[in-house]
Amino acid sequence: xxxxxxxxxxxxxxxxxxxxxxxxxxxxxxxxxxxxxxxxxxxxxxxxxxxxxxxxxxxxxxxxxxxxxxxxxxxxxxxxxxxxxxxxxxxxxxxxxxxxxxxxxxxxxxxxxxxxxxxxxxxxxxxxxxxxxxxxxxxxxxxxxxxxxxxxxxxxxxxxxxxxxxxxxxxxxxxxxxxxxxxxxxxxxxxxxxxxxxxxxxxxxxxxxxxxxxxxxxxxxxxxxxxxxxxxxxxxxxxxxxxxxxxxxxxxxxxxxxxxxxx
Amino acid sequence: xxxxxxxxxxxxxxxxxxxxxxxxxxxxxxxxxxxxxxxxxxxxxxxxxxxxxxxxxxxxxxxxxxxxxxxxxxxxxxxxxxxxxxxxxxxxxxxxxxxxxxxxxxxxxxxxxxxxxxxxxxxxxxxxxxxxxxxxxxxxxxxxxxxxxxxxxxxxxxxxxxxxxxxxxxxxxxxxxxxxxxxxxxxxxxxxxxxxxxxxxxxxxxxxxxxxxxxxxxxxxxxxxxxxxxxxxxxxxxxxxxxxxxxxxxxxxxxxxxxxxxx
Numbered sequence: 001x002x003x004x005x006x007x008x009x010x011x012x013x014x015x016x017x018x019x020x021x022x023x024x025x026x027x028x029x030x031x032x033x034x035x036x037x038x039x040x041x042x043x044x045x046x047x048x049x050x051x052x053x054x055x056x057x058x059x060x061x062x063x064x065x066x067x068x069x070x071x072x073x074x075x076x077x078x079x080x081x082x083x084x085x086x087x088x089x090x091x092x093x094x095x096x097x098x099x100x101x102x103x104x105x106x107x108x109x110x111x112x113x114x115x116x117x118x119x120x121x122x123x124x125x126x127x128x129x130x131x132x133x134x135x136x137x138x139x140x141x142x143x144x145x146x147x148x149x150x151x152x153x154x155x156x157x158x159x160x161x162x163x164x165x166x167x168x169x170x171x172x173x174x175x176x177x178x179x180x181x182x183x184x185x186x187x188x189x190x191x192x193x194x195x196x197x198x199x200x201x202x203x204x205x206x207x208x209x210x211x212x213x214x215x216x217x218x219x220x221x222x223x224x225x226x227x228x229x230x231x232x233x234x235x236x237x238x239x240x241x242x243x244x245x246x247x248x249x250x251x252x253x254x255x256x257x258x259x260x261x262x263x
Numbered sequence: 264x265x266x267x268x269x270x271x272x273x274x275x276x277x278x279x280x281x282x283x284x285x286x287x288x289x290x291x292x293x294x295x296x297x298x299x300x301x302x303x304x305x306x307x308x309x310x311x312x313x314x315x316x317x318x319x320x321x322x323x324x325x326x327x328x329x330x331x332x333x334x335x336x337x338x339x340x341x342x343x344x345x346x347x348x349x350x351x352x353x354x355x356x357x358x359x360x361x362x363x364x365x366x367x368x369x370x371x372x373x374x375x376x377x378x379x380x381x382x383x384x385x386x387x388x389x390x391x392x393x394x395x396x397x398x399x400x401x402x403x404x405x406x407x408x409x410x411x412x413x414x415x416x417x418x419x420x421x422x423x424x425x426x427x428x429x430x431x432x433x434x435x436x437x438x439x440x441x442x443x444x445x446x447x448x449x450x451x452x453x454x455x456x457x458x459x460x461x462x463x464x465x466x467x468x469x470x471x472x473x474x475x476x477x478x479x480x481x482x483x484x485x486x487x488x489x490x491x492x493x494x495x496x497x498x499x500x501x502x503x504x505x506x507x508x509x510x511x512x513x514x515x516x517x518x519x520x521x522x523x524x525x526x
């Protein structure tokens with residue numbers, strides 16, 4: 001527990017100035033976090049980080065994360081940014097041919113999915129900060145308060161298991177409680193630092209939805225870890241596990257906030 | 264062999280009028296072929312075609328195949344078409360959570376990759392026909408002449424195995440011969456029915472590249488089948504196998520032709 005707190009404090013001391021500074025700092029942070037998260041999947045999958053597939057997907061995820069505006073100047077107008085990502089998927093497919101059966105269609109599939117799932121999440125991490133500091137903080141507060149709310153209320157009132165197959169400690173009571181806490185905190189934050197042009201009533205409902213999506217993000221990563229038989233996605237954050245463990249909720253929440261046009 | 268020829272003749276009698284007619288007919292054909300090809304992967308993967316994942320990926324691949332122009336009217340301007348595809352990937356990820364470990368991250372990965380690989384291929388099948396009948400025929404002729412050229416020259420001169428691990432009957436002699444035949448036929452066709460604004464010299468080089476890419480498409484599908492331990496991707500075309508067997512080269516050639524701005 002002590003180690004967990006120390007890590008959190010150190011991480012926040014690094015993280016908070018970066019998200020306040022924004023611009024190139026948030027870009028660098030998103031690229032670095034995305035690469036580490038991807039490498040965590042590769043390691044779970046027992047792939048070498050110096051293999052052709054790691055290099056292809058590493059560059060590919062940078063292409064996914066890169067802000068939309070970067071592509072305008074780089075590409076001829078008939079090539080859409082998604083096409084560049086498709087080219088990296090094509091390279092992974094070609095790798096299945098030249099690997100002498102060491103790199104399978106399954107491998108290519110898992111890496112493609114990871115590249116997109118992690119990459120799109122961090123793409124909108126940059127997009128949120130580009131809208132405003134408040135937009136990114138709104139998402140972060142929802143995720144953080146959902147997590148801590150669920151943990152505390154679950155410990156006190158938790159009785160009914162939420163997802164015994166993939167995450168045995170979570171309860172329905174904790175989950176519902178966490179989302180209620182997040183909805184209150186998120187809506188109050190939004191009231192003082194508004195983003196978008198919805199009314200307070202709509203924003204309360206949306207905040208609840210985002211909080212539930214955040215919990216789904218957590219469970220997706222739990223299912224992934226359970227499938228690969230590991231406890232944490234990595235060891236980079238002592239007491240917290242890996243980057244994927246810490247950003248799992250945010251990776252799904254940010255793109256869903258985009259669905260409603262808020263970032 | 265007789266069955267093979269009969270199937271080919273019947274298929275061409277259906278196929279040729281569709282590509283000549285274009286418009287809505289080519290759209291319907293692309294959607295239908297894409298769905299069948301996707302279901303072939305699902306069956307190889309031993310997934311039910313009435314499962315939630317089949318329904319999600321089925322609708323998802325339709326979204327990938329749909330012409331770019333369709334989205335303009337449907338979506339608010341801040342949502343890019345690729346984002347809709349991302350939402351289907353998100354649904355597949357959420358399916359890993361609610362499936363009680365029956366649908367794994369690997370499954371989601373393979374289905375995501377198939378949806379994109381097959382979907383983008385048929386997306387450009389429509390795009391090529393939208394440019395002109397000549398553009399689509401150019402691609403078809405390259406694929407067809409590469410295949411038949413490789414088969415005939417390989418039978419006569421073939422000595423050195425090309426990819427013994429995944430497709431033992433292919434030889435380097437056949438591969439090189441097939442690409443030379445395709446380059447000649449494709450370039451002559453282009454000379455009479457030009458697309459794009461490159462010179463003949465450039466087009467000869469590009470045609471050679473497209474022919475090589477077509478062979479890669481063939482090998483990607485061979486690697487896939489070898490991995491799942493099947494001989495054909497399906498049985499829909501007696502003597503030819505499945506839709507994926509017949510369209511494997513084209514699925515890679517068309518998007519690569521797009522890379523050079525020709526479709």
